[in-house]
Amino acid sequence: MNGPLLRRLGLRLLRLVAVLLVVSLLCFFSLNLLPGDPARSILGIAGSSPEAVAHMRHQLGLDQPVLTRYLHWLGNALTGDLGRSYVNNQPVSSVIVDRVPVTIELIILSQLIALVAAIPAAMIAAVRRGSAVDRGISLGVFGVLSTPNFVAGFILIYLFAVKINIFPANGYSPLSAGLDVHLGSLILPALALAGGPFALYQRVLRADLVETYSQEFMAVARAKGVTPVRAAVRHAMRPSLLGLTTSVGVTVGTLIGADVIIESLFSIPGLGSELVHAVGSRDYVEVQGIVLVITAAFVLINALVDLVYPLIDPRLRSARQARAARVPDVVA
DSSP: OOHHHHHHHHHHHHHHHHHHHHHHHHHHHHHTTSSSOHHHHHHTTTTOOHHHHHHHHHHHTTTSOHHHHHHHHHHHHTTTOOOBOTTTOOBHHHHHHHHHHHHHHHHHHHHHHHHHHHHHHHHHHHHTTTSHHHHHHHHHHHHHHTSOHHHHHHHHIIIIIIISOOSOSSOOOOGGGOHHHHHHHHHHHHHHHHHHHHHHHHHHHHHHHHHHHTSHHHHHHHHTTOOHHHHIIIIITGGGHHHHHHHHHHHHHHHHHHHHHHHHHHTOOSHHHHHHHHHHTTOHHHHHHHHHHHHHHHHHHHHHHHHHHHHHOHHHHHHHHHHHHHHHHHHO
16 A cells, blocks of 8 residues: 555545544533533423432533533544443444444435436436427426425425325334335335435536546547447446535435435434434434434445545546655656
8 A cells, every 4th residue: 555545545534533523522511511411301290300310410421511521522532432321321333233224224225326316317418418308307307406395305205105005104114024014114114315416416426527538539439430328338338427426425424414305204213313302312322323324324334435536537646646746846
């Protein structure tokens, strides 16, 4: 592994640590500004006498200063201990491990749907740019982009669960229930999540393909008699993937936030619905752990996207190697 690559990885790692530290600090102090008391939420109205609340706050460590509690939590988090849930007394790391696979599967399925639909739509619109087909696709994409994912979720439930009745309206079936039943319980929430990414990917890829078509090598391909579709697939697609790759990396991170609403709407037992439950029950420790994991996933995904760029376009790798080669001359 060469020096420039190690330096880039080191900088990425330092940036990840800094972002996680800042987010954890802001999240911890923001949670303590919320109204309500976790001790009263746990005890309920019947058992929330002043003595019982004070005893529960002492057991949870809530009677200590906020900064002291944060430093104690941070020290444990550095060893992999994210604390125990206020509500069920389970380790937060175990709750996250149980819920993460469902969320990951839902996000991956929604991304596959978005990409499978967006890439052909972008290619057709780029090849037929300015035509009625291009305008029709653009109008449909704009309609999808203008529809919030929770509204799309209600529409999908009405159409495919109520009217046609081919998919369940809510609930989650594990893989042990059968592959068809399992995917059937995920297809509607995945479609609801895929709408926004589909519209973004289609617009970004279409714009990049149109720009690529204006390059000289595409004119040469057309002069050789290459058909528009073949030119799009074999010659224009790869140079046009940088914008799409960036969009995928950013969107995967933002989908985790949108997933909170969709999982709650469709009663999917993932990380998003658990976050909503933890916020409602004032389970600060669990909220803190889930937010930390989501932030780490977002930063890591974007770091991986940056590392994938040179594999997509070798010109970027050559440019970075040229800059690295010039560094010793400048230092000298």
